[in-house]
Structures are given as C-alpha cells and as structure tokens.
Amino acid sequence: MSLTKELNRPHPVDDVLVKEREKMKILMTKNDERKLERRLSLTQVFNESDFENWKKNQSEELDALKKWYSKQPHLPENVTDQLLLTLLHSCSNSVEQTKFKIDSYFTIRTHAPEMFSNRSISSKEMQLARKITRISPLRYATPEGYNAIFVDCIEPDATNYNFLEAMKVASLSIDVLVHCFPQEKGNVLVLDMKNSVVAHVLKTNLGALKKSMIYVQKALPFVLKQIHVINASPLIQQIQMLIKPFVDDNLSKTIFIHMKDDMEKFYKFLPKKSLPKDYGGEAESLQELNDKLYQLMTAYEPYLKNIESLVVDESKRDSNSQNSGDCFGLNGSFKKLDID
Numbered sequence: 001m002s003l004t005k006e007l008n009r010p011h012p013v014d015d016v017l018v019k020e021r022e023k024m025k026i027l028m029t030k031n032d033e034r035k036l037e038r039r040l041s042l043t044q045v046f047n048e049s050d051f052e053n054w055k056k057n058q059s060e061e062l063d064a065l066k067k068w069y070s071k072q073p074h075l076p077e078n079v080t081d082q083l084l085l086t087l088l089h090s091c092s093n094s095v096e097q098t099k100f101k102i103d104s105y106f107t108i109r110t111h112a113p114e115m116f117s118n119r120s121i122s123s124k125e126m127q128l129a130r131k132i133t134r135i136s137p138l139r140y141a142t143p144e145g146y147n148a149i150f151v152d153c154i155e156p157d158a159t160n161y162n163f164l165e166a167m168k169v170a171s172l173s174i175d176v177l178v179h180c181f182p183q184e185k186g187n188v189l190v191l192d193m194k195n196s197v198v199a200h201v202l203k204t205n206l207g208a209l210k211k212s213m214i215y216v217q218k219a220l221p222f223v224l225k226q227i228h229v230i231n232a233s234p235l236i237q238q239i240q241m242l243i244k245p246f247v248d249d250n251l252s253k254t255i256f257i258h259m260k261d262d263m264e265k266f267y268k269f270l271p272k273k274s275l276p277k278d279y280g281g282e283a284e285s286l287q288e289l290n291d292k293l294y295q296l297m298t299a300y301e302p303y304l305k306n307i308e309s310l311v312v313d314e315s316k317r318d319s320n321s322q323n324s325g326d327c328f329g330l331n332g333s334f335k336k337l338d339i340d
Contacts, residue, residue: 074317129165136289152192158199
C-alpha cells in the first residue's frame with residue numbers, strides 16, 4: 001500500500017479501543033477524576049517519592065540494565081537510574097529491547113549535534129524559534145489517559161523559520177517532559193498544519209529530517225501511540241514525499257491525516273471537549289500550555305544542559321556491541337546523512 005493511501009486510510013473505531021474506554025468509565029474513581037483535573041497543569045511533576053517506588057518495583061530489571069551498562073565502555077558515564085527506568089518504560093519493561101534503545105538513544109543524539117547540542121533556551125535563536133514553532137503538551141487528553149502534544153506554526157510567515165532551531169525546541173521539549181513525567185501511559189502527537197505553507201517545507205533540512213525520523217522510530221524515550229495531522233491541505237502531499245523514504249511500516253500505521261473542515265474523525269481519538277480552547281474544547285489554550293512548558297524548560301535548564309554532555313565514545317565501542325555495525329548505519333552512512 002502506498003504511503004498516501006496508508007496515511008489516508010479509513011479510521012475504523014477499533015473494538016479494543018472501545019472496550020478499553022468503556023472499562024475506564026466503569027473503573028473511574030474519585031482519585032481518577034482528580035488526576036484528570038490535574039491535566040491542565042504541568043506543575044505536578046515526578047518527585048523523589050515517585051522515583052523510589054518505581055525503583056523498588058522495577059529493581060530486578062534496573063539491576064540487569066546497570067550490569068549490562070557497566071560493560072559498555074562507549075556509553076556515557078553518570079547516566080541516572082531514572083533515565084534507565086524511563087527508557088525501560090518506553091519499551092514496555094523489556095530489558096533486551098531497552099538495551100538496544102539505550103545504545104540507540106545515546107548514539108543517535110551524539111551523531112545529531114545539530115538537534116541535540118547548543119540548545120540554550122535563553123539564546124536569541126531559540127527564543128525566536130519558540131515564537132514561530134509552538135509546542136503545547138496537554139496531559140490526559142484522551143479517554144485512555146494518553147497525553148497530547150500539539151505542534152503548530154504560530155504564523156504562516158516563514159521568513160524567520162529555521163528547521164534546525166525548531167528541531168532543537170522539539171528535542172528540548174521532549175527531554176523535559178520525559179524527565180518530569182516519565183511514567184506516562186502513552187503520548188499522541190498532533191501536528192496542526194493550519195499555518196504551514198510551502199516556504200516551511202522548502203526550508204527542511206533533509207539530513208536532519210532523516211536523523212529525526214530514525215530517532216523517533218528507534219530511540220524515542222516515551223511511548224508514542226498515534227500521530228495526527230490536522231487541518232491538512234494539499235501541502236500534505238509534498239510532506240508525504242519528503243518523509244516516505246524514512247518511515248517504516250510500524251510508524252506509518254500510527255499516522256492519521258485529517259483534512260481541513262473535517263475534524264469529526266479526529267474527535268473519535270481526542271474528544272472535542274478535552275481539547276484546548278483553540279479547537280473548541282475546555283482545556284487551556286495552546287499558548288497557555290506552551291507558556292507552562294517553557295516555564296518547565298527554564299526550571300530544568302541545568303538538567304537539560306547536563307543531558308547534552310551524555311555522548312558516546314566510538315573509539316571505545318566493542319566490535320561485538322549490540323548496536324555496533326548495524327545501528328542504522330550509525331558507524332557509516334548515518335554520519336553522511338547530511339550530504340547524501
């Protein structure tokens with residue numbers, strides 16, 4: 001099936017999805033209701049007590065990962081237990097899958113400095129990028145309890161748009177959200193094309209785009225359930241052509257396209273009532289949610305700076321390392337992506 005047909009396939013209401021939602025309604029408690037009320041705030045972050053309980057519950061898996069990690073000389077030192085547990089959570093607690101993701105996570109970030117380094121949120125470039133590309137996280141946005149991360153261009157003017165700076169804002173956002181909310185059930189990415197124009201597409205850096213898609217598919221530190229493109233225009237065809245070579249079957253199955261003036265199918269996944277005010281919902285506006293995310297990024301700037309220093313040393317990589325040689329071409333073609 002072509003990518004175009006796949007991305008525009010019908011949206012049947014899955015029986016499993018229906019059953020899960022019905023079960024949630026039955027099991028809804030006052031505590032659950034309070035939890036849902038907290039979705040409008042990003043202040044209830046993961047704390048020390050949460051971490052200690054998590055560490056205790058996953059002690060066997062954590063010990064196995066730390067033992068394996070100690071035998072990987074190329075991986076960065078001083079990695080935290082919380083980061084290891086976060087990556088474990090993103091792999092449904094599979095230790096073997098997590099080993100692969102850990103190596104992929106650090107390796108890809110090391111070989112993509114244009115997206116994962118020099119990300120000072122106070123820099124002139126980042127401040128400008130934030131005013132152009134808006135990222136707005138909404139917790140517990142779906143009936144299943146998944147978070148929604150809305151991404152849109154604030155204005156259609158692409159004069160000052162910089163793809164690489166936008167990617168830095170995105171990577172910072174993911175890093176701080178994963179650090180503050182590491183045990184989330186799942187995440188839904190919502191890309192709003194309302195203000196996207198051809199000029200934005202023309203400024204895409206293909207090398208960085210390819211690296212970012214590899215990162216999403218192989219090293220993303222959270223559970224990505226769905227990707228929804230809303231307010232889509234004919235421009236989506238050009239975007240499909242750009243991403244087609246980089247998207248595997250598993251990722252393509254999570255992507256849903258919703259054309260302009262046709263949001264009813266989208267509401268089957270994210271009920272209108274739970275959406276931001278911008279879409280007729282009752283949650284805070286996209287800008288209000290974005291402002292809260294920026295406050296988090298500012299508060300955790302030392303952490304975000306520190307994580308940039310966690311890079312691999314390829315000179316120490318064991319030839320028998322799990323990721324060596326076939327890590328998406330990372331030891332060969334991956335480094336040449338920006339000139340392919």
